[in-house]
Amino acid sequence: MVFQIATNWKFLQYADMPCNNLAQRLKKARMLTGMSQVELAKKVGISRSVLNEVEAGYRNKILRPTLLKLLTVLDKDILCDDYYCFVLEQEQKLKPLVEKYGLRNLARMIGVDVSSLEHWKRGDYQISRRYYDKIVELKLL
Known part of the structure; x- marks a missing residue:
């Protein structure tokens, strides 16, 4: 029950975050997990600098292998727009x-x-x- 309350609170806390581009979607999906960029990078096996560059908007795309790694931890419905689903x-x-x-x-x-x-x-x-x-x-x- 406590986990469910914490999960619902976290979702409500970040529910209003914009998801207009990859940077915003990645940040929101990561924040919903409660992980830092360093933790997420280690967990999925990519560099923290890649995560940082995407979240900062310096990279506006990710390749499928990286996307698949991220989706082992992050919510597909938040991270993927129609293009990434395709x-x-x-x-x-x-x-x-x-x-x-x-x-x-x-x-x-x-x-x-x-x-x-x-x-x-x-x-x-x-x-x-x-x-x-x-x-x-x-x-x-």
């Missing part, structure tokens, strides 16, 4: 689009090289927000 499942999300439109046609539609689209579809590389936004803009999802 990144987590990009192979599964891109496969039906390629089947529907064809690889070359889809690449042309979103303005990317076929080889880049192939890499995204295989999960070799992370799709950039720019091309994710283009997919959303074209209402392909």
Whole structure:
């Protein structure tokens, strides 16, 4: 019961924190755990400087491997916006689009090289927000 009260208090304490960008979402998700940047970095196996740079807004993206590490501790619903949710499942999300439109046609539609689209579809590389936004803009999802 005491843990539940503490958890609810912590949530209420940080509930009004803005979540408009990655920096704000990461900070809020971390603060809800009660961990410092150093503690979180050690727990998930990334450098504290990366966490600091993201929270300070100096880095405006994180790569999927780092995101997966963070999600072992942090709340996905807070940390991930639509783009990062897409990144987590990009192979599964891109496969039906390629089947529907064809690889070359889809690449042309979103303005990317076929080889880049192939890499995204295989999960070799992370799709950039720019091309994710283009997919959303074209209402392909």
